Amino acid sequence: MGPPSSIKKKFLKKWITGLQICSSSKENMSLFERKKAIKLSADVAMASARNATTCWSRALIANASKDDNNKILVDHILGTESERLKKASIGSVMCNNKRVRSKKILKKSCSFRRVKKMAPQMVLASSIAKRLVKKRTLVLKSLVPGGEAMDESSLIEETLDYIISLRAQIDVMRRLANASEHLNLK
Amino acid sequence: MLQCQDFFAGNGTDITVLQSQRAILTRQLPQWNYVIDNKPIDSSLMPQFRGSINNDSAIRSMEAHHCFDHILPDFGGCQLGVTEFPGDKVSFTPSEIATSSIDMDHSLLLNSSRPLATVAAAVVAEAKDRDSPLTQKTANMTGGDSLKKRKAEFIMAEDSKEESIEREAGDCQTSSNTSKVSEVQKPDYIHVRARRGQATDSHSLAERARREKISKKMKCLQDLVPGCNKITGKAGMLDEIINYVQSLQRQIEFLSMKLAALNPRLDFNLDSFFAKEFPAYVASFPTAATSPSEMANLAYLHYNQTQEGDPSSGINMAVNPTQIESQRIASSSMSVAEAYPDTSCFPQVQPLSTWETDLQNLYHREFH
Numbered sequence: 001m002g003p004p005s006s007i008k009k010k011f012l013k014k015w016i017t018g019l020q021i022c023s024s025s026k027e028n029m030s031l032f033e034r035k036k037a038i039k040l041s042a043d044v045a046m047a048s049a050r051n052a053t054t055c056w057s058r059a060l061i062a063n064a065s066k067d068d069n070n071k072i073l074v075d076h077i078l079g080t081e082s083e084r085l086k087k088a089s090i091g092s093v094m095c096n097n098k099r100v101r102s103k104k105i106l107k108k109s110c111s112f113r114r115v116k117k118m119a120p121q122m123v124l125a126s127s128i129a130k131r132l133v134k135k136r137t138l139v140l141k142s143l144v145p146g147g148e149a150m151d152e153s154s155l156i157e158e159t160l161d162y163i164i165s166l167r168a169q170i171d172v173m174r175r176l177a178n179a180s181e182h183l184n185l186k
Numbered sequence: 187m188l189q190c191q192d193f194f195a196g197n198g199t200d201i202t203v204l205q206s207q208r209a210i211l212t213r214q215l216p217q218w219n220y221v222i223d224n225k226p227i228d229s230s231l232m233p234q235f236r237g238s239i240n241n242d243s244a245i246r247s248m249e250a251h252h253c254f255d256h257i258l259p260d261f262g263g264c265q266l267g268v269t270e271f272p273g274d275k276v277s278f279t280p281s282e283i284a285t286s287s288i289d290m291d292h293s294l295l296l297n298s299s300r301p302l303a304t305v306a307a308a309v310v311a312e313a314k315d316r317d318s319p320l321t322q323k324t325a326n327m328t329g330g331d332s333l334k335k336r337k338a339e340f341i342m343a344e345d346s347k348e349e350s351i352e353r354e355a356g357d358c359q360t361s362s363n364t365s366k367v368s369e370v371q372k373p374d375y376i377h378v379r380a381r382r383g384q385a386t387d388s389h390s391l392a393e394r395a396r397r398e399k400i401s402k403k404m405k406c407l408q409d410l411v412p413g414c415n416k417i418t419g420k421a422g423m424l425d426e427i428i429n430y431v432q433s434l435q436r437q438i439e440f441l442s443m444k445l446a447a448l449n450p451r452l453d454f455n456l457d458s459f460f461a462k463e464f465p466a467y468v469a470s471f472p473t474a475a476t477s478p479s480e481m482a483n484l485a486y487l488h489y490n491q492t493q494e495g496d497p498s499s500g501i502n503m504a505v506n507p508t509q510i511e512s513q514r515i516a517s518s519s520m521s522v523a524e525a526y527p528d529t530s531c532f533p534q535v536q537p538l539s540t541w542e543t544d545l546q547n548l549y550h551r552e553f554h
Contacts, residue, residue, distance in 0.1 A: 034446035035439075042442060091234040129421070143431045153396065156403040159427060163410055170286035173441040180448045 007049055008168050014045035015172070042063060046169045057165075059146020077084045 018041030027059065029037065044064050047057035110186050141147035147155055384390065401420075407427055408414045414426045 013261075018519065028270070031443075031446055034444045038445050039438065039442040087398055132421040133424065136421055136428060139428050140424060140431070143428060143435070153403060156224050156400060156407060159431065160403070160407055160410060163407075163427075163431060163434065165436065170434060170437050170441065173438065173445065177444050177448065180445065184448055 007165070008172050008175060009051040010047050012041075012172050012176075014048055016043050018042075018045055042169060042173060046165050049129060050161070050165055053159050055150060055154065056145045056147070056162050059149075063145065 019038065021040055022037040037130040041059055047060040047064075137152065137155070140159065141150065144150075144155065144159055147158065150158060403421060404420065408417075408423060411427055411430045414423060414430075417423050417426055
């Protein structure tokens, strides 16, 4: 990840482009429509600012471009890279699905054997802790875009990256919000 | 054997240890040679193992040998494998070695700066301390056994090298473990501890190394997430991370809602936004700073604590009066400095706007 300020600049540039596209495509939007458009364009801009080097950004772009209404917006924000990025994102999603399935099968076959081997009290103690961690891991997977397809170590890595990006995004959004607030107050 | 000794002298990282153990080494080396030269298991040695140790451990050592044979070609020959082999510190508790070789509790610290030879010396030195010949033999055997294990772990260490995050995390740990290791070239090692009854085959070792990797990354996350330092345990840490990510996502929701409410036309046209209204915006600073809505902004207050805004670098042009004014206000109230848009961001939006020149003109008119 580059210096945070360059990421912020990139993000802002893409976001503003996205917002302009949004505002030009539709004239009278309700508050919620506007909010949705702002959020979507911000998310996609952040993902493309990360240059699709990470799983979460690819997954986010893939999810956003699923919807036909958003497709134009996503294309515009991504700009010239859109083809390459999309291809990468679709490919990664597909291969991830495959990996998940094979992992599930493997888990099934493994867990059967393991339960037999362990002593009864060991199972009780460790399984409680395991279940706690598993539950939270699942929640975290649902929070990070594309997290369902990750294994544990890459999930943590992606979470790291995602948190940093979210922080940058919030920072820029907050500044813009404050600026426009002052403009309106005047 | 001569070649091996040359190799010892050539490396010379732990010469003092070597010199003190030279006599012992020459005596013990034949047992090590079959490992180093990758010969098939010496038939004259195996009966000794079988005689002294129970069957289970002997079989285990056989398995380890197989895995060793598989691994070695990756290193392009025996010599390379030996020279690249990371050194380590092997510590046994004598009672456990005496009972069974599987029950050994050894902590392996891989470090690429230390040659294998010194490892052998260390192991042999430890073995020497034991009184009875039986335990000595067991120690030798376990030394051979753990050697293969180290081999397996070394490969894991190699593929973990790519991860920079891990390296960061490893830095803090190596500093505490340099007592025996004379010099540290790269902080790449995996510390794997096999407890009583734990499996020592390559699969369990891989699993353990994976867990180590995850916990290192978790440590990085812990540093990143505020308020996560005091929490021990993976579940609690994950809880905190989940809360943090959720709060960040909620803040984005909130901010986009706020922006939507503030801008009825979704018109973030920077041309008009800054070129026309910026001077007025600056002029309205003192009154705006005291507005109650600004103070009531919750997310805003939260962010003042967690991350201070970037040091305002100022606009890269002749707007000195603005900057001075904003700094003066910032000293009296932080919120104004925060409200002041990140000026380092905006020069990048040049393709979209020509506000810089407009603004410059305006300022020339107003201040000069």
